[in-house]
Amino acid sequence: MNDSRPIRAKSGTNHEGTSAHNRRVMIDALRINGALSRADLARATRLTKQTVSNIIEELERDGLVSSQETVRRGRGQPSTPYGLVPEGAFAIGLQIDRHVTRAVAVDLVGSVLVRDEAGLPPGGPSNGTKVILDLVAGIRSKLAGIVQQSEKRLVGLGAAMPGPFGVAGSGDDPWMMEAWQKFPLLETLTAGTGLDVGLQNDAAAAATAERMVGAAHGLDHAVCLFVGYGIGAGLILNGELYRGTNGNAGEIGMALLFADGKSTPLEHRASLASLYQHLSVDPADPHLYAHINDLALRGDQSIRAWVEAAAVDMRWSIHLIETLFDPQTVILCGSAPEALVNRLIAAIGPLLPSIAERRGRTLPRLQPGMADPWSVALGAAAGPISRAFDPRFAAILKDSLQS
Amino acid sequence: MNDSRPIRAKSGTNHEGTSAHNRRVMIDALRINGALSRADLARATRLTKQTVSNIIEELERDGLVSSQETVRRGRGQPSTPYGLVPEGAFAIGLQIDRHVTRAVAVDLVGSVLVRDEAGLPPGGPSNGTKVILDLVAGIRSKLAGIVQQSEKRLVGLGAAMPGPFGVAGSGDDPWMMEAWQKFPLLETLTAGTGLDVGLQNDAAAAATAERMVGAAHGLDHAVCLFVGYGIGAGLILNGELYRGTNGNAGEIGMALLFADGKSTPLEHRASLASLYQHLSVDPADPHLYAHINDLALRGDQSIRAWVEAAAVDMRWSIHLIETLFDPQTVILCGSAPEALVNRLIAAIGPLLPSIAERRGRTLPRLQPGMADPWSVALGAAAGPISRAFDPRFAAILKDSLQS
DNA sequence: CTTAATAAGTCAAGTGTCTTGACTTATTAC
DNA sequence: GTAATAAGTCAAGACACTTGACTTATTAAG
Numbered sequence: 093m094n095d096s097r098p099i100r101a102k103s104g105t106n107h108e109g110t111s112a113h114n115r116r117v118m119i120d121a122l123r124i125n126g127a128l129s130r131a132d133l134a135r136a137t138r139l140t141k142q143t144v145s146n147i148i149e150e151l152e153r154d155g156l157v158s159s160q161e162t163v164r165r166g167r168g169q170p171s172t173p174y175g176l177v178p179e180g181a182f183a184i185g186l187q188i189d190r191h192v193t194r195a196v197a198v199d200l201v202g203s204v205l206v207r208d209e210a211g212l213p214p215g216g217p218s219n220g221t222k223v224i225l226d227l228v229a230g231i232r233s234k235l236a237g238i239v240q241q242s243e244k245r246l247v248g249l250g251a252a253m254p255g256p257f258g259v260a261g262s263g264d265d266p267w268m269m270e271a272w273q274k275f276p277l278l279e280t281l282t283a284g285t286g287l288d289v290g291l292q293n294d295a296a297a298a299a300t301a302e303r304m305v306g307a308a309h310g311l312d313h314a315v316c317l318f319v320g321y322g323i324g325a326g327l328i329l330n331g332e333l334y335r336g337t338n339g340n341a342g343e344i345g346m347a348l349l350f351a352d353g354k355s356t357p358l359e360h361r362a363s364l365a366s367l368y369q370h371l372s373v374d375p376a377d378p379h380l381y382a383h384i385n386d387l388a389l390r391g392d393q394s395i396r397a398w399v400e401a402a403a404v405d406m407r408w409s410i411h412l413i414e415t416l417f418d419p420q421t422v423i424l425c426g427s428a429p430e431a432l433v434n435r436l437i438a439a440i441g442p443l444l445p446s447i448a449e450r451r452g453r454t455l456p457r458l459q460p461g462m463a464d465p466w467s468v469a470l471g472a473a474a475g476p477i478s479r480a481f482d483p484r485f486a487a488i489l490k491d492s493l494q495s
Numbered sequence: 496m497n498d499s500r501p502i503r504a505k506s507g508t509n510h511e512g513t514s515a516h517n518r519r520v521m522i523d524a525l526r527i528n529g530a531l532s533r534a535d536l537a538r539a540t541r542l543t544k545q546t547v548s549n550i551i552e553e554l555e556r557d558g559l560v561s562s563q564e565t566v567r568r569g570r571g572q573p574s575t576p577y578g579l580v581p582e583g584a585f586a587i588g589l590q591i592d593r594h595v596t597r598a599v600a601v602d603l604v605g606s607v608l609v610r611d612e613a614g615l616p617p618g619g620p621s622n623g624t625k626v627i628l629d630l631v632a633g634i635r636s637k638l639a640g641i642v643q644q645s646e647k648r649l650v651g652l653g654a655a656m657p658g659p660f661g662v663a664g665s666g667d668d669p670w671m672m673e674a675w676q677k678f679p680l681l682e683t684l685t686a687g688t689g690l691d692v693g694l695q696n697d698a699a700a701a702a703t704a705e706r707m708v709g710a711a712h713g714l715d716h717a718v719c720l721f722v723g724y725g726i727g728a729g730l731i732l733n734g735e736l737y738r739g740t741n742g743n744a745g746e747i748g749m750a751l752l753f754a755d756g757k758s759t760p761l762e763h764r765a766s767l768a769s770l771y772q773h774l775s776v777d778p779a780d781p782h783l784y785a786h787i788n789d790l791a792l793r794g795d796q797s798i799r800a801w802v803e804a805a806a807v808d809m810r811w812s813i814h815l816i817e818t819l820f821d822p823q824t825v826i827l828c829g830s831a832p833e834a835l836v837n838r839l840i841a842a843i844g845p846l847l848p849s850i851a852e853r854r855g856r857t858l859p860r861l862q863p864g865m866a867d868p869w870s871v872a873l874g875a876a877a878g879p880i881s882r883a884f885d886p887r888f889a890a891i892l893k894d895s896l897q898s
Numbered sequence: 899c900t901t902a903a904t905a906a907g908t909c910a911a912g913t914g915t916c917t918t919g920a921c922t923t924a925t926t927a928c
Numbered sequence: 929g930t931a932a933t934a935a936g937t938c939a940a941g942a943c944a945c946t947t948g949a950c951t952t953a954t955t956a957a958g
Binding site for chain 1: 915
């Protein structure tokens with residue numbers, strides 16, 4: 093009996109895990125509800141007043157929360173609300189797109205403090221790595237100029253780029269996203285910045301952003317349909333981003349549609365790439381974003397035609413998302429001109445019938461999210477903040493504790 | 496400032512939560528790996544030998560694990576493996592289908608000890624409730640005749656029926672599944688049995704079964720495509736069944752397919768219901784199952800035609816599941832005749848290209864699961880066992896602790 | 899104005915569960 | 929026969945939450 097097969101098991105937990113969880117629960121509660129008193133926190137978390145007091149004291153020492161003015165609420169001693177301190181933690185978010193890379197510095201509550209972008213030369217990682225590392229270095233030094241102790245309070249760097257990861261692709265993309273997808277980006281960024289680095293696809297980043305400061309704030313189940321150069325879905329399931337086995341969950345752009353006996357990926361019909369092709373414009377044109385926004389605002393005929401066609405496919409995508417994920421709401425967002433997203437939303441309705449149609453709904457089935465070229469970078473930055481501060485199963489387990 | 500808005504927060508945890516988690520982790524490790532020594536468990540769970548010893552001792556007292564013969568593994572003191580005791584816990588599983596209801600008693604390791612079924616009269620809950628409660632009572636008394644203390648070790652009753660739940664339906668189903676879906680089944684079963692009752696849709700139950708004793712055993716991300724009277728997907732995400740906001744996640748049968756300008760739910764094209772219609776047979780015929788199995792085995796022409804057509808839609812369903820969930824594998828199962836499922840699997844291949852095609856795969860993209868009229872009832876029973884013994888986030892939180 | 903009711907928050911001792919480090923036991927390798 | 933190695937135990941210790949009494953601050957009511 094050769095007993096060298098690896099034993100698979102979840103990790104156990106201990107006091108530290110308990111405490112780490114409770115800290116995270118407090119921070120989460122303050123993020124969702126705004127400032128709360130110790131007594132409020134004790135009731136909401138089911139912990140004792142004493143425990144809450146101890147943890148709040150510790151969080152205050154760590155500069156993550158601070159007390160506000162006391163509030164009189166009827167009989168009894170007035171309560172002292174505690175709120176998150178925005179400058180308690182920072183994260184850098186990095187978006188790598190086809191022709192451009194964007195970086196932001198974000199604080200604990202999701203405000204963008206610094207932002208910068210740079211053009212990405214063609215040629216993939218071999219030409220782009222330095223540009224990216226310089227951009228990140230610049231953001232860090234600008235952040236250090238604005239706030240004290242920023243480097244000490246930097247919890248990590250989140251990177252976002254179009255997926256899918258680790259999949260053999262078509263190889264016909266001159267902007268080399270495939271090269272980026274194969275490139276050991278995590279290792280390169282870790283080595284180049286010394287930070288804790290995470291990587292997700294752009295739709296996931298958009299969902300993370302919506303969860304921290306947008307329409308998915310405080311929701312347990314929400315799906316962001318993200319329209320960028322491609323199209324993808326960012327999945328918030330059970331209050332956490334769902335990544336799938338290889339970080340590719342939600343890559344709805346690769347879903348095949350069948351029509352007229354041929355199959356076409358959704359991405360070829362409903363994405364900025366398809367719009368650019370429809371309009372015969374150069375995707376690398378730096379003024380394209382504003383130009384498209386203009387056209388959309390003016391109701392340009394050519395845009396309208398594309399919107400009408402894309403809306404049909406997106407209506408179906410939303411139907412499918414509702415059917416498979418049963419979310420509380422679907423959020424349409426994008427790194428696409430806002431006017432375009434608004435036209436899309438208008439054209440998508442009314443939605444197809446689905447299990448989402450039920451009595452007693454409080455949230456709309458479809459709502460607009462951020463449509464902003466910076467939302468992906470923001471979401472990328474929200475990743476490390478969430479990893480560091482949000483309550484989640486993995487944070488309780490011993491193998492994640494090393495504080 | 497009216498401050499009566501409810502405060503939303505996750506619950507905190509304490510020592511009991513820690514301990515509950517560690518107990519569950521041990522049980523899970525023994526379930527996945529088979530019998531393990533205390534030292535093995537300590538290494539796998541990252542807990543200390545002492546902690547493991549204490550917990551094992553407690554689990555042994557509770558009759559959930561027992562020691563086996565010592566094993567010599569080279570130098571050092573021989574180890575004493577501990578394994579799960581099958582009769583350490585039981586659960587009742589109940590399937591409510593259109594024309595029949597089935598119930599099983601299952602033990603801690605997922606063996607079916609007792610099974611029984613009864614025809615369901617037309618008319619929905621008003622006529623069927625008594626049949627169901629009698630069936631469950633019969634199962635319980637038979638179980639009590641086989642094993643000692645079965646009632647004390649009964650952790651709950653899991654019920655499964657076709658979804659979706661809580662959705663306005665078409666109202667054209669003479670077998671009144673819609674009436675069942677609206678009926679307060681949970682309350683009725685709780686009152687009628689005195690047990691802790693859970694409810695899920697049949698595809699979710701099938702997935703739960705595959706996770707406990709089938710092809711999804713020990714996997715973190717797997718999707719079961721379940722072919723029954725309808726068709727649905729049971730989702731294992733992050734090692735747990737994913738239910739969605741209203742327990743309707745995975746209802747892929749309601750996904751609309753567009754062809755020739757019309758939309759049709761997948762269910763109308765790939766499900767036993769569609770097969771029955773194709774064959775013009777009576778779905779209430781009790782011999783239908785064996786009959787279909789026979790036809791499938793013999794390669795009947797009419798079945799082949801349906802299989803070919805359904806396989807096209809199922810191939811697409813699998814592609815979509817891979818694209819949206821990025822699972823380790825997709826499992827095709829059903830409460831459908833096994834020969835039919837085998838024909839379907841044969842006809843579905845080769846699969847469509849998707850993100851699941853990657854170098855270094857170890858699991859097949861599609862594999863057969865249970866195709867057995869009893870698998871849904873088994874999965875229904877696996878629900879309470881999983882809730883009681885599997886490690887999960889919710890089990891750590893204070894609001895779930897009352898032991 | 900005085901007193902009772904109410905609620906926030908603190909204090910100090912208590913409890914439960916994991917950890918630590920030394921020790922015992924059983925086996926194989928040399 | 930002895931050393932090395934690994935399983936498992938013992939007893940004390942540490943840590944984080946809990947308990948219950950107490951203090952403080954405010955409003956409601958007579």
